[in-house]
Amino acid sequence: xxxxxxxxxxxxxxxxxxxxxxxxxxxxxxxxxxxxxxxxxxxxxxxxxxxxxxxxxxxxxxxxxxxxxxxxxxxxxxxxxxxxxxxxxxxxxxxxxxxxxxxxxxxxxxxxxxxxxxxxxxxxxxxxxxxxxxxxxxxxxxxxxxxxxxxxxxxxxxxxxxxxxxxxxxxxxxxxxxxxxxxxxxxxxxxxxxxxxxxxxxxxxxxxxxxxxxxxxxxxxxxxxxxxxxxxxxxxxxxxxxxxxxxxxxxxxxxxxxxxxxxxxxxxxxxxxxxxxxxxxxxxxxxxxxxxxxxxxxxxxxxxxxxxxxxxxxxxxxxxxxxxxxxxxxxxxxxxxxxxxxxxxxxxxxxxxxxxxxxxxx
Ligand SMILES: Nc1ncnc2c1ncn2[C@@H]1O[C@H](COP(=O)(O)OP(=O)(O)OP(=O)(O)O)[C@@H](O)[C@H]1O
Ligand SMILES: [Mg+2]
Numbered sequence: 001x002x003x004x005x006x007x008x009x010x011x012x013x014x015x016x017x018x019x020x021x022x023x024x025x026x027x028x029x030x031x032x033x034x035x036x037x038x039x040x041x042x043x044x045x046x047x048x049x050x051x052x053x054x055x056x057x058x059x060x061x062x063x064x065x066x067x068x069x070x071x072x073x074x075x076x077x078x079x080x081x082x083x084x085x086x087x088x089x090x091x092x093x094x095x096x097x098x099x100x101x102x103x104x105x106x107x108x109x110x111x112x113x114x115x116x117x118x119x120x121x122x123x124x125x126x127x128x129x130x131x132x133x134x135x136x137x138x139x140x141x142x143x144x145x146x147x148x149x150x151x152x153x154x155x156x157x158x159x160x161x162x163x164x165x166x167x168x169x170x171x172x173x174x175x176x177x178x179x180x181x182x183x184x185x186x187x188x189x190x191x192x193x194x195x196x197x198x199x200x201x202x203x204x205x206x207x208x209x210x211x212x213x214x215x216x217x218x219x220x221x222x223x224x225x226x227x228x229x230x231x232x233x234x235x236x237x238x239x240x241x242x243x244x245x246x247x248x249x250x251x252x253x254x255x256x257x258x259x260x261x262x263x264x265x266x267x268x269x270x271x272x273x274x275x276x277x278x279x280x281x282x283x284x285x286x287x288x289x290x291x292x293x294x295x296x297x298x299x300x301x302x303x304x305x306x307x308x309x310x311x312x313x314x315x316x317x318x319x320x321x322x323x324x325x326x327x328x329x330x331x332x333x334x335x336x337x338x339x340x341x342x343x344x345x346x347x348x349x350x351x352x353x354x355x356x357x358x359x360x361x362x
Contacts, residue, residue, distance in 0.1 A: 004073045027330050028330070028359070035357045048108060067086060114299050115299070117300070135282065162248055165243050193252070203285040210281075218263075224250060277309070288324055297325060
């Protein structure tokens with residue numbers, strides 16, 4: 001699966017961009033402020049219906065335009081699938097897949113699975129548990145088709161339970177009913193995550209071995225409660241505390257993937273470059289597993305890939321991504337830094353120079 005064409009209009013400083021893309025590596029280089037990250041942002045908007053830089057889409061609309069649009073032509077299993085997203089300043093949003101208007105951005109994510117490595121990826125290690133939950137759930141969502149519906153049902157149960165906890169006094173009977181629903185859904189979510197991690201963690205360890213000589217990483221899943229006991233009993237025991245805190249303290253919404261290095265939290269001891277190697281390994285592992293499970297490739301957005309990495313690590317990352325065979329979109333300031341990160345014998349590489357919002361193929 002790969003994008004053949006990408007058209008971007010009115011997104012940040014990219015006013016009119018039309019690109020024919022390589023199914024392999026697409027390398028974008030150029031000076032600061034040229035529009036490289038904006039191009040990846042456009043791809044992210046196309047694949048997820050939202051930016052990776054800001055919560056709302058208004059700031060991404062070019063200051064002299066009233067709307068922005070991103071159009072892509074996807075080649076998937078021998079078929080061409082057009083995808084489009086447009087957003088007007090007045091708030092109108094439109095997602096289209098295969099000419100059909102869709103109401104939920106998750107259909108975009110299903111059509112064009114994306115993995116992103118950018119400055120925010122560091123949060124996977126030094127940010128809160130929600131970033132690691134999102135990371136794990138990306139994989140579960142893409143390999144288990146029931147997962148999205150299950151997750152939606154769980155969110156509803158959590159919302160109901162929390163709203164009961166905000167009442168003046170505890171309604172024991174009603175809370176009992178929601179606890180049963182909540183724990184049943186929570187167990188299913190946990191099982192899906194556990195099963196996925198059983199395959200993902202060895203994959204991450206394998207990629208780490210390919211990328212670095214560092215040894216001693218440990219990944220441990222915390223379900224969000226002590227799984228040795230039934231969640232229903234834990235909820236009952238923590239009812240008073242939940243009531244005081246006006247929220248549910250145990251459940252899959254509190255899960256984490258704890259990452260340790262030589263028996264210490266990895267974020268406390270690793271250097272910036274080592275963190276980048278680790279989060280890169282985590283993203284590459286997910287791409288390999290996704291391919292194994294679905295026979296499909298996801299697309300990689302790699303913003304400023306060379307930064308923080310020395311030459312040896314850049315080369316190893318490039319080789320592994322090349323071996324995976326996914327379509328990649330790689331940016332960097334200095335042309336040769338990016339080019340030298342990618343295997344030299346690669347035929348499927350397209351180079352683009354990015355300057356003042358214009359993108360020129362080499
Ligand atoms: N809504 C907007 N309208 C017009 N221009 C914008 C808008 N938002 C941001 N810009 C500008 O777009 C330019 C592109 O920024 P971008 O982050 O894509 O650059 P970059 O090539 O990734 O640079 P760097 O190498 O510094 O990471 C910047 O000059 C920025 O100020
Ligand atoms: Mg940038």
